[in-house]
Amino acid sequence: MAENQSSVVSAKKLGLTFETSDGPVHALSNVDLEVKKGDFVSFIGPSGCGKTTFLRVIADLEKATSGEITVNGMSPEEARKSRSYGYVFQAPALYPWRTIEKNIALPLEIMGYSAADRASRIERTLDLVNLAGFGKKYPWQLSGGMQQRASIARALAFDADLLLMDEPFGALDEIVRDHLNEQLLKLWARTEKTICFVTHSIPEAVYLSTKIVVMSPRPGRVTDVIESTLPKERPLEIRETPEFLEIAHRVREGLRAGHSYEE
Amino acid sequence: MKPDTLRDRIIPVLTILLVIVTIWYVGAYFMNAPFQRDLDRRGNVTSTTMEFIGKTMSQPKPILPAPHQVVSNFVENTFMRSVTSNRSLVYHAWVTLSSTVAGFTFGTLLGILIAVGIVHVKALDRSLMPWIIASQTIPILAIAPMVIVVLGAINITGLIPKAIISTYLSFFPVAVGMVKGLRSPELIQLDLMRTYHASAAQTFWKLRVPASIPFLFTSMKVAIAASLVGAIVGELPTGAVAGIGSKLLAGAYYSQTIDIWSALIAGSVLAALLVTIVGIIAKIVDRAMGGRPA
Numbered sequence: 001m002a003e004n005q006s007s008v009v010s011a012k013k014l015g016l017t018f019e020t021s022d023g024p025v026h027a028l029s030n031v032d033l034e035v036k037k038g039d040f041v042s043f044i045g046p047s048g049c050g051k052t053t054f055l056r057v058i059a060d061l062e063k064a065t066s067g068e069i070t071v072n073g074m075s076p077e078e079a080r081k082s083r084s085y086g087y088v089f090q091a092p093a094l095y096p097w098r099t100i101e102k103n104i105a106l107p108l109e110i111m112g113y114s115a116a117d118r119a120s121r122i123e124r125t126l127d128l129v130n131l132a133g134f135g136k137k138y139p140w141q142l143s144g145g146m147q148q149r150a151s152i153a154r155a156l157a158f159d160a161d162l163l164l165m166d167e168p169f170g171a172l173d174e175i176v177r178d179h180l181n182e183q184l185l186k187l188w189a190r191t192e193k194t195i196c197f198v199t200h201s202i203p204e205a206v207y208l209s210t211k212i213v214v215m216s217p218r219p220g221r222v223t224d225v226i227e228s229t230l231p232k233e234r235p236l237e238i239r240e241t242p243e244f245l246e247i248a249h250r251v252r253e254g255l256r257a258g259h260s261y262e263e
Numbered sequence: 264m265k266p267d268t269l270r271d272r273i274i275p276v277l278t279i280l281l282v283i284v285t286i287w288y289v290g291a292y293f294m295n296a297p298f299q300r301d302l303d304r305r306g307n308v309t310s311t312t313m314e315f316i317g318k319t320m321s322q323p324k325p326i327l328p329a330p331h332q333v334v335s336n337f338v339e340n341t342f343m344r345s346v347t348s349n350r351s352l353v354y355h356a357w358v359t360l361s362s363t364v365a366g367f368t369f370g371t372l373l374g375i376l377i378a379v380g381i382v383h384v385k386a387l388d389r390s391l392m393p394w395i396i397a398s399q400t401i402p403i404l405a406i407a408p409m410v411i412v413v414l415g416a417i418n419i420t421g422l423i424p425k426a427i428i429s430t431y432l433s434f435f436p437v438a439v440g441m442v443k444g445l446r447s448p449e450l451i452q453l454d455l456m457r458t459y460h461a462s463a464a465q466t467f468w469k470l471r472v473p474a475s476i477p478f479l480f481t482s483m484k485v486a487i488a489a490s491l492v493g494a495i496v497g498e499l500p501t502g503a504v505a506g507i508g509s510k511l512l513a514g515a516y517y518s519q520t521i522d523i524w525s526a527l528i529a530g531s532v533l534a535a536l537l538v539t540i541v542g543i544i545a546k547i548v549d550r551a552m553g554g555r556p557a
Contacts, residue, residue: 061454080460087458093451097473097552106469110461138553 007073008162008194009035009058014067016053016220026219027053028064033213033222035196037161040188042205043198043213044251045258050220051198051213055164058196059087072162083111085162086155090170092147094139094154101126101135104154111158125153128187145176149183156191163195170200181207182236189232202255206230206248207239214251216258224254287330288320294327295319328521337525349505352529358506359494360533362422366429367490371483373430374437381438382445382471383463399435403493406431408500425497425506432493433486440482444475476552480545487537495530507533 016028028050035041043051056062057069060076071079079085086107094103101122108118126132129149139147148168155163169177181204188195199205205212206228214224228247230238238244299319303310310318320329328336337352344351377395380387407428414424448470456466498508507530514523550556 059458061457080458083460085458087455089451089455091451093449093455095452095470095473097476099553107459110456110459110465110469138555140553140555 006037007034007070008037008039009033009069009071009196011054011069012067014054014057014064014069016050016057016062017065028057029219029221031067031220031222033225035194035211037194038192039211040195040197040209041211041213042209043196043215044200044202044205045215045220045255046200046217048217048220049215049258050217051215052166053220054215055166055196055198059085059164083158084160085164086158086160088148088152088155088163088165088168090167092139092144092151094147094150096139098138099135100131100137100139100142100150100153103139103150104135104157107154107158113158121157125157128156128190129153130183143176145172145180148172149180152184152187156187156193161193163193165195165197167198167200169204177201177204178236184208185234202248202251203239206244206251207234207236212247212251214254214258216255223258224250226250226254284330287327291325291327291329292316292319295322295325298322298326323521324518325520328524332521333524333528336521337528340525341529352510352525355505355507355510355526356529356533359491359498359508359530362425362497362506363429363487363490363494363533363537365422366426366493367433367483367487369426370430370433370486370490371437374434374482374486375441375479377434377438378441378445381442383467395435395438398431403428403432403496407493407496411497411500425494428497429490429493432489436482436485436489437479440478440485441475444478445471447478448474473552476548477545480541480548484538484541484545487541488534491530491534491537 011031011033014028014031014033015026018025018027031050031054043054045051053062057064058071058076060080069076072082072084074082074084094100095106098106104122104125105118108121113121122135123132126135129152131146131149131153134142134146134150139150142150152165152168169180172180184195185208197205197208199208210228210232212224212226212228213222214226215221216223226247230243230247296315296319299315299322302308303315303318319325320332322328325332340350340352344353346353346357348354377391381391382388410428410431411424414420414427452470452474453466456470461469494506495508495511498506499512507526510526510529511523514520514526
């Protein structure tokens with residue numbers, strides 16, 4: 001990949017401190033990170049390491065208290081207001097009173113897309129997440145994995161080339177998760193989006209990413225950034241190869257190093 | 264297991280009904296016996312126990328009428344009379360119903376308006392709620408005559424004063440329920456709207472309003488029953504000529520206890536009907552909004 005790729009997310013000495021009654025909590029401290037266009041970046045670390053907080057700062061759901069961050073060259077607030085990203089939460093957060101297609105239409109309605117445009121986008125994104133034919137169903141009629149796919153379709157429906165995903169498959173069982181990981185990679189290849197993906201699963205991070213950001217808690221900080229050497233084409237079996245295991249080993253070492261001072 | 268309507272619903276309800284009717288008959292005997300004994304002694308009448316029991320159940324102005332007396336009075340005044348006659352319970356129920364529905368409609372709208380204000384305006388959130396709660400601690404029986412008298416002084420009589428009392432009682436459950444309903448969306452659903460840079464109006468119409476609908480119907484069920492109470496109470500102090508309340512009052516004046524009880528029954532039937540109608544509408548709306556069949 002070329003060196004002159006444009007930067008999508010760029011953070012310099014980023015810090016975020018929550019003021020609580022027990023004193024300040026340093027959720028993020030001195031985070032430096034570059035996410036390039038087309039990257040698939042995973043954030044991995046134990047709970048409390050600030051990986052979700054960092055994603056929320058990119059999305060302007062939290063404000064950084066120090067340092068600088070730009071998203072598509074803008075401040076996160078400007079980026080949010082120009083609808084530059086789609087966000088997938090830990091839970092599907094589908095509105096139970098809307099059918100799947102109406103749920104996907106929600107951002108489109110808010111952003112003022114025409115009815116005809118909405119219909120074609122709904123069809124295209126349902127197809128992307130393999131839910132064609134389920135548009136008229138209500139969320140409760142779908143399994144957990146299907147609901148999460150619908151929420152991904154919702155995030156893909158409008159023209160944002162950055163996808164922020166916060167442990168989207170965390171609540172699903174491993175078989176479903178493997179399947180969705182495989183689909184997500186295909187979807188990433190087809191749409192050429194930039195993806196920031198929070199997870200606490202080492203195999204998931206290694207399997208999906210072009211870049212793995214290892215984080216550690218108290219204060220939340222980046223301890224290692226690993227550029228994956230795996231090819232872009234990744235069948236599930238790649239997880240048995242020595243190359244894969246080597247990267248997984250390095251991630252595990254990074255997590256352990258971050259943890260060494262406690263317990 | 265398949266739900267069995269007969270076993271799960273009808274039999275339990277009938278059992279309780281049977282218990283109530285039995286207690287009622289026993290009560291009627293003991294309440295009316297002293298008067299009957301007095302009457303028999305003065306008239307020098309001697310009767311067998313069965314005859315005596317029969318007489319306690321058929322007095323024209325008993326202290327406690329027996330169920331069958333109430334039922335026959337109720338049936339007679341509901342089905343046997345022209346609905347325009349002022350002895351018809353249907354006529355009186357209709358008068359009460361119209362002010363109930365008017366008051367309920369205003370109360371629901373007012374309640375929703377207050378809830379929207381409380382949810383969206385911080386100053387209202389802090390200032391209004393204590394007053395709303397205080398308003399409901401004042402006994403309605405103290406307020407109702409004043410409303411009627413004050414409005415009567417400026418020549419507003421009839422339906423409107425009664426509807427205002429109904430409004431006063433019914434806005435409260437709706438306001439409280441809707442505040443809860445409009446605040447029911449989870450943080451994650453609100454965050455989602457924020458990521459779309461949705462306006463406050465969009466968040467309100469596309470998220471808060473649909474999320475509040477179940478809360479609205481629950482509070483409307485309480486509100487409609489309260490409205491009916493308000494309308495009946497509103498008919499008491501005015502010496503109104505029509506309505507369930509006036510029927511109760513007239514019965515009390517002339518010791519027509521059977522009339523009082525059958526008017527009470529008419530009131531309960533009306534309440535049950537109204538609550539059921541709201542319940543049915545709630546179910547239809549829930550289905551239309553993708554509710555999972557129970």
